[in-house]
Amino acid sequence: MKMSGRRTMAEENIGQQGSSPGQCQVMNQSQGRGQATIGIDVGGTSIGGVLLDASGQLLSSAQIPTVPGNCQVLDGIISLVDSLMETAPGLSLQAVGVGIPGRVDRRTGLVTDAVNVGLVHMELGAAIAGRLALPVAVENDVNLAALGAICSQNYQTGIAAYINFGTGLAAGIIEDGTIMHGATGAIGEIGHIPLDPHRIPCKCGQEGCLETVASGSAVARLWPVEEGYPLPSLLAAAKEGDSQAREALSVLVGGISMAIELVCLTFDPQFVVLGGGMTRVGQPLLDLVTARLDEMAAHSHFISSLALPSRLRLVGADQPVGAIGAAILGQRVAEEAGRL
Numbered sequence: 001m002k003m004s005g006r007r008t009m010a011e012e013n014i015g016q017q018g019s020s021p022g023q024c025q026v027m028n029q030s031q032g033r034g035q036a037t038i039g040i041d042v043g044g045t046s047i048g049g050v051l052l053d054a055s056g057q058l059l060s061s062a063q064i065p066t067v068p069g070n071c072q073v074l075d076g077i078i079s080l081v082d083s084l085m086e087t088a089p090g091l092s093l094q095a096v097g098v099g100i101p102g103r104v105d106r107r108t109g110l111v112t113d114a115v116n117v118g119l120v121h122m123e124l125g126a127a128i129a130g131r132l133a134l135p136v137a138v139e140n141d142v143n144l145a146a147l148g149a150i151c152s153q154n155y156q157t158g159i160a161a162y163i164n165f166g167t168g169l170a171a172g173i174i175e176d177g178t179i180m181h182g183a184t185g186a187i188g189e190i191g192h193i194p195l196d197p198h199r200i201p202c203k204c205g206q207e208g209c210l211e212t213v214a215s216g217s218a219v220a221r222l223w224p225v226e227e228g229y230p231l232p233s234l235l236a237a238a239k240e241g242d243s244q245a246r247e248a249l250s251v252l253v254g255g256i257s258m259a260i261e262l263v264c265l266t267f268d269p270q271f272v273v274l275g276g277g278m279t280r281v282g283q284p285l286l287d288l289v290t291a292r293l294d295e296m297a298a299h300s301h302f303i304s305s306l307a308l309p310s311r312l313r314l315v316g317a318d319q320p321v322g323a324i325g326a327a328i329l330g331q332r333v334a335e336e337a338g339r340l
C-alpha cells in the first residue's frame with residue numbers, strides 16, 4: 001500500500017524553475033558548489049541513505065538496520081545523516097528528503113500507519129527538522145523510488161511509470177519530473193485492483209487483488225521455502241521442469257504482465273521501470289515477462305501496437321532508487337527554501 005496526501009510547495013513550484021521544468025536534477029555543475037542534500041529510505045529491515053552534491057552526483061551511500069519504533073527510527077535517521085556527512089568534510093547539508101512506507105501528509109510530515117517500521121502516528125518531518133535545523137520533506141517510499149528510478153533513466157519530460165514488486169504491489173507515476181498523487185494519494189494503488197480469477201482473499205478486504213498474484217507475498221504463498229528467498233528457488237525449480245513450479249511461475253508472470261499492461265493502458269508512459277525486491281533476480285524474470293507480453297501481442301493487434309516489451313526497464317540490483325528519489329526531493333525543497 002502507498003498513500004500520501006497533498007503536494008509539497010517545492011513540487012507545486014517545480015514548473016517555475018527555469019527553462020526545463022521537468023528535469024530531474026535541479027542544479028547544474030557550476031551551481032551550488034560545496035552544498036549537498038541527503039535522501040533517506042526507511043524500510044522494514046534497513047534504513048538506506050545517499051548523499052548527493054548540488055549537481056545531483058551521488059557522493060556516498062550507507063545503510064543501517066531498522067529498529068522499529070518512533071524514537072528508534074528517528075535516531076536511526078539522524079545517525080545515518082551524521083555518518084553520511086562525515087564522508088564529505090567541507091560540504092554543507094541543505095535539506096533532507098525521507099521516504100517511508102505508510103500514509104504521509106507531505107505538507108506537515110505526519111506519518112501514520114507505517115506499521116512495517118513501527119510508526120503508528122508521528123510528525124516525522126518536524127521531528128527530523130527539529131534535530132537538524134534544516135528543511136525536511138517526507139513522502140511515500142514507492143513514490144520516491146519512482147522518482148529515483150525514473151530520473152536514473154534517460155528522462156527529461158513526459159509521463160513515465162515505476163512498478164514496485166515488493167512484499168506488496170504498487171506503482172508510482174512521474175509526469176514532467178513531478179510525482180503524480182491524484183486527489184487522495186491513491187494513484188498507482190494497482191495492487192488492489194481485483195482482476196485475478198483465482199479470487200485469493202487480500203488483506204484489503206477484497207478478493208483476487210493483483211497483489212495476490214504479482215508480489216513478493218504472492219511468491220511466498222505460491223512457492224513457500226524454509227529459508228532464503230522463494231523467487232530464485234521457484235525459477236530454478238521451473239527451469240528443472242518441476243510442473244508445480246512451472247504452474248506457479250505462470251501465475252506470477254501472468255500477474256506481472258497484467259500489472260504492466262494495466263499501467264501502460266492507464267497512463268501510456270514512455271517507459272516502465274520495474275523495481276522492488278522481486279526484481280533482484282534480474283534478467284531471467286524480465287525475459288519471462290517479455291515472452292508473456294509477446295504472447296499476448298501475438299493474439300491481439302491492439303496489444304501488439306502498444307509495444308509493451310520495448311518500454312520495460314529494470315532497476316539495477318544494488319541501485320538505491322528510494323534514497324536517490326528522496327535526495328532529489330530534498331534538492332527541490334532546498335531550492336524552494338532558497339538554500340540551493
Ligand SMILES: [Zn+2]
Pocket residue numbers: 191192193202203204205206209211
Ligand atoms: Zn487488495
